[in-house]
Amino acid sequence: MSQNNARWLLQQGRIQLAQAGIEEGALESRILLEYLLGVSREQLLLREMDPVTPEVEERFFTLLAHRKDHMPLQYLVENAWFWGRPFYVSEAVLIPRPDTEILVEAALQFHQEEPVRVMADICTGSGCIPITLALEGVGFCYGTDISEAALSVARKNTKNLGAEKQTAFLVGDLCTALQGKEPMDLITANPPYIPTDEVAKLMPEVRDYEPQLALDGGQDGLDFYRRLIPQSRTYLRPKGALMMEIGASQAAAVKEEMERSGFRQVKVLQDLAGRDRVVIGRIECDAG
Secondary structure: OOOOEHHHHHHHHHHHHHHOOOOOHHHHHHHHHHHHHOOOHHHHHHOOOOEOOHHHHHHHHHHHHHHHOOOOHHHHHOOEEEOOEEEOOOOOOOOOOHHHHHHHHHHHHHHHHOOOOEEEEEOOOOOHHHHHHHHOOOOEEEEEEOOHHHHHHHHHHHHHOOOHHHEEEEEOOHHHHHOOOOOEEEEEEOOOOEOHHHHOOOOHHHHOOOOHHHOEOOOOOOHHHHHHHHHHHHHEEEEEEEEEEOOOOOHHHHHHHHHHOOOEEEEEEEOOOOOEEEEEEEOOOOOO
16 A cells, blocks of 8 residues: 655645634644644744655654644644754743744843843743743843743743753742842843733633643733732842733733832833733832
8 A cells, every 4th residue: 555645644634624614724634733743933834745765654643633723833833932042842831932022122222231240030831931031142141930831831942942051940939949039130020910800711722732821811811910020129120120021901901010119210012913012110229
């Protein structure tokens, strides 16, 4: 019996994903097969007519079944791109998103104005923020998370991307993992900010697969900000900054909380779609 070839698998993948309501089924089918074969897009095009082994075919349809159940493509191929770099991801961490690059841009801008020697990223997950900043020339970057499973992913990423000497990952609740460290020049965070009642309404790729620990921000989505904002002042040096990603409707509340906690020059940045995305505040030199 002749074996099926790569083109046939791609066709089957496109058809089945379309029937399951998955947009861009042709693209996702190709990405799954590239992952299984360990080839680039160009290499796959050259090998479309080559027969595939029964083992590859079986694994392809297994992955296809998971994707039809709305498991995120990034988890299936164990990879998500962030700031032009490939990050390993598993179901232990939130999938890095382009919106979070707004936070990275803000941190790099701050670094240009006030050189950052040491910083920390809270709720670091995959480590995409501190690893990116370290590789872009920011000083030593800590990442903290309450989840040991998430930190295992972050440590794998820092090794894969060659940032081991510039980063360290610490387990602990918010800033408490930084106890005993020198004051930070910068603290960043992308904390859970989805209101509890809204989590169940999220698309199935998010609701059913991404870690609830990284999504649920309490009744109004602001629980972590209420804890992190005042706590962070203890760990920031004078003239240091706190930068946090927020939900689109949370800017006013988070800005007010920062000002109440003594932060100054508080401002809100928008993402490419014009939605409020990042809130920034500074510690003044005379801060207590």
